[in-house]
Amino acid sequence: MNGDNETPTSKPGQPHRPEARALQKMLRWIVGIVASITFMVFIASFLLDEPLRRTIEEEMNKSLKGYSVRVPKLHLQLVGFTTTIRGLTVIQNANPKPPVAYFPLLRFSIQWREILEGRLVAELDVERPELSINLPQLRSEVTEKVKLKERGWQQALEAIYPLKINKLSVSDGSITYIDQDPKRPLQLTRLNLKATNIRNVRVQEKVYPSTFHLDTAIFGTGRGEIDGRANILGEPYPGVNAKLELKDIPLDYFKPVISRANLSIRKGIFSASGEVEYAPTVKNVHLKELMARDMEIDYIHDPRTAVAEKRRAAKVRKAAKKADEAGMRLRIDELKLKKSTFGMVNMNARHPYRVFLADTDLTVANISSKYSQGPVRLDMRGKFMGSGATSLDARFRPDKAGPDFDLRVRIDNTRMTDMNDLLRTYGDFDVAGGRFSLYSDMRVRKGRISGYVKPFFREMDVYDRRQDRKKKFFHQMYEMMVGGAAGILESWQWDSVATRADVSGSLATPRVSTWQVVVRLVQNAFFKAILPGFEREVARKQRK
Numbered sequence: 001m002n003g004d005n006e007t008p009t010s011k012p013g014q015p016h017r018p019e020a021r022a023l024q025k026m027l028r029w030i031v032g033i034v035a036s037i038t039f040m041v042f043i044a045s046f047l048l049d050e051p052l053r054r055t056i057e058e059e060m061n062k063s064l065k066g067y068s069v070r071v072p073k074l075h076l077q078l079v080g081f082t083t084t085i086r087g088l089t090v091i092q093n094a095n096p097k098p099p100v101a102y103f104p105l106l107r108f109s110i111q112w113r114e115i116l117e118g119r120l121v122a123e124l125d126v127e128r129p130e131l132s133i134n135l136p137q138l139r140s141e142v143t144e145k146v147k148l149k150e151r152g153w154q155q156a157l158e159a160i161y162p163l164k165i166n167k168l169s170v171s172d173g174s175i176t177y178i179d180q181d182p183k184r185p186l187q188l189t190r191l192n193l194k195a196t197n198i199r200n201v202r203v204q205e206k207v208y209p210s211t212f213h214l215d216t217a218i219f220g221t222g223r224g225e226i227d228g229r230a231n232i233l234g235e236p237y238p239g240v241n242a243k244l245e246l247k248d249i250p251l252d253y254f255k256p257v258i259s260r261a262n263l264s265i266r267k268g269i270f271s272a273s274g275e276v277e278y279a280p281t282v283k284n285v286h287l288k289e290l291m292a293r294d295m296e297i298d299y300i301h302d303p304r305t306a307v308a309e310k311r312r313a314a315k316v317r318k319a320a321k322k323a324d325e326a327g328m329r330l331r332i333d334e335l336k337l338k339k340s341t342f343g344m345v346n347m348n349a350r351h352p353y354r355v356f357l358a359d360t361d362l363t364v365a366n367i368s369s370k371y372s373q374g375p376v377r378l379d380m381r382g383k384f385m386g387s388g389a390t391s392l393d394a395r396f397r398p399d400k401a402g403p404d405f406d407l408r409v410r411i412d413n414t415r416m417t418d419m420n421d422l423l424r425t426y427g428d429f430d431v432a433g434g435r436f437s438l439y440s441d442m443r444v445r446k447g448r449i450s451g452y453v454k455p456f457f458r459e460m461d462v463y464d465r466r467q468d469r470k471k472k473f474f475h476q477m478y479e480m481m482v483g484g485a486a487g488i489l490e491s492w493q494w495d496s497v498a499t500r501a502d503v504s505g506s507l508a509t510p511r512v513s514t515w516q517v518v519v520r521l522v523q524n525a526f527f528k529a530i531l532p533g534f535e536r537e538v539a540r541k542q543r544k
Contacts, residue, residue, distance in 0.1 A: 049075050056160055063155035066093055066144060067100070082109040083161055094140040102130045108161035121166035129170060134178040168195045173216075179256035186253055188224070191216040198232045207231060208241045222249035222270075231279065239279025246272045251295060262302065268295030268340065283328045290332050295340035298354070302347045332367040342382075346425075353421035357382040357390060374398070388414025388436065403444050407451075411438040416460060434460030442503065450504045 053074035060069045073086040090101035105127040114121050133141075157165070173191035195212035208229035215225045228242020251268035258265055274287035343356030360382035367376055376396040384390045389412045396405040416423075416434035423429055435458050442451035 048078075052076055059159035060156040063152035063159060065151050067091065067151060068093055068096075069156065080109065082107065084108075085160065092137050092140065094144075095134075095137045098132060098134070100131065100133055100137060102132075104128045106160075108163075108165075110163065111166055114166060119166070120163060122161055122163035123167035124161075124165050124169070126168070126170045127172065129173040130176070131174070132176040132178070135180060138177070164198075166196070166198050168193065168198060170194075175216075181256050184253060184256060186219065186257075188216045188218055189220070195230070195232075208239060212242075218246070218249050219253045220250070223247045224249075228276075237280065239277075239282075241275075241277045241279075243275050244273065246270070251292065262300050264298045264300055264345075266296040268297070269293050285328075285330045287332045289334050289336065291336040291338070292340065293338040295337065297341070298343040298345050298356070300345045300347060328369065330367075330369040333365065335362075335364040335367060337362040349425045351421060351425040353425050355422060356386070357384055358386045359383050368398075384411045384414050385418040387418055388412060404446070405444050407440070407442040407444075409438065409440040411436070413437060416457070432461040434458065448504075448506045452502045 053071055056074065057069065057071040060071070068091050070089045070091075071085060071087075072089075075084045076082075077084070085106040086104065088101075088103040088106060089099045091097075091099045103126060105125075107125040107127075108122055109125075111121050111123040170191065170193040173188075173193070175188040175191065177186040179186070191214070193212065193214045195210055197210045208231050210230045210232050211228075212230055213225075213227050215223070218224050224244070224246050226242050226244045228240060230241070231239040249270040251265055251270050255265050270292045272287055272290045274285070274289070276286075277284045338361050340360045340362070341356055341358045342360060343354050345354045346352060357380075360380060362378070362380040362382075365377045366374055368374075375398065378392070378394040378396070380390075380392040382390045391410045392408070394405060394407045398404075414436040416431045416436050419436065420430050423431060437456040438454065439456075440451065440453045442449065
């Protein structure tokens with residue numbers, strides 16, 4: 001054939017040139033359209049940001065009661081449907097400064113993995129949140145008639161993003177409480193939380209579909225971890241079933257808080273491990289071990305706080321009754337205190353004094369808020385006034401009818417010079433030397449008490465400053481002996497023989513608490529047995 005009539009052919013594997021040009025032109029149009037749409041969506045996102053920010057801020061504030069929010073920056077990314085909020089601030093209207101919460105970054109986005117399972121839900125990432133509350137803000141919250149769960153927090157959160165949140169991640173957060181001293185805040189730092197399957201369907205009681213993990217630093221050197229499951233949609237509040245572990249928490253940070261209970265703490269480290277189940281129909285706290293070491297703590301009795309002490313005791317009884325009525329169950333398998341010092345400072349005495357037990361190792365087993373768990377066992381070893389080897393063993397049996405316990409105490413070779421402040425207060429004399437020991441065995445059962453208190457004194461060197469005030473002293477001793485036996489101990493019979501006091505009788509008040517009985521035993525053992533022994537020894541020394 002004539003070569004002029006032949007149609008040009010393309011190389012093998014290549015399209016015909018006109019077809020290739022058409023395909024390339026179509027691709028350019030598609031890319032251009034997609035780019036234009038993307039650009040318009042991008043521009044639209046920024047155009048929508050300010051109206052959306054105002055709308056969300058208004059809707060959140062409409063939902064909240066007693067609190068207000070400020071949303072300074074918001075960006076909606078239509079591609080991917082992601083909403084990012086920066087600098088969200090929450091304030092308490094009654095105490096607006098400082099803010100109670102600050103969120104540098106909140107990011108709401110679609111949880112794409114759940115789409116494969118047919119669920120359209122969201123995930124929320126929270127970075128570096130700061131939650132803070134001080135004493136005035138806390139008091140305002142406590143006294144407010146509207147409960148915290150009724151403040152509208154859930155509705156305010158739903159106003160930000162239309163999809164239900166199914167996954168929550170919190171990174172590097174902090175929670176701070178400032179009591180009276182802003183330089184010693186109670187603070188959780190480096191707090192991280194991950195929770196999944198939050199927007200689960202409603203489930204039956206005591207079922208916890210959501211999983212979560214939380215870890216945090218506590219007061220700088222301590223650590224805390226919580227692992228468990230939750231029912232986030234529980235009514236009227238979420239339910240939680242989790243294991244917790246607390247390690248090496250410094251106790252002196254609690255000083256401003258516990259000072260209101262007339263307690264002074266100077267140092268100590270605290271740890272605990274156990275399980276917590278808290279839901280609308282069940283409230284259980286089970287601590288397998290609760291341990292503190294190197295603790296120094298004093299109870300301070302002051303005349304200015306006498307009324308507050310009575311009021312506080314009434315509040316404790318009321319709270320305990322309320323917790324019991326709500327079905328609250330507390331159990332501690334073992335409470336341990338190691339190398340600690342416990343003291344009582346009486347500022348209401350003529351000569352203020354401090355009684356203490358040093359180098360104390362204490363173990364209390366089987367503590368429970370219910371009667372069905374069996375007896376509580378207490379074993380303690382220490383040094384009375386820093387020198388007298390002391391042991392205390394007790395068994396407290398559950399009995400709804402009243403106190404039921406055995407108590408054995410042994411104190412050996414206490415330096416009496418360490419007790420001079422006490423002797424000046426109740427005996428108006430000093431000692432220049434001597435050793436004090438005490439042995440006691442008490443039983444309380446079925447409303448009756450029996451036992452003895454036996455103090456010993458040896459090598460006592462007395463310096464008597466009373467001189468012509470003897471009659472006044474004996475009169476004061478008589479009043480103390482009579483008045484000290486008032487109340488729940490007024491019907492007990494004490495027959496002193498030498499330096500031994502036998503105790504027997506019935507409890508005058510059948511509904512008195514075990515703690516009250518133990519405290520009265522200590523007080524009256526001193527007034528009824530130890531001081532008369534001192535008095536006889538003083539008289540014997542003077543006759544020589």
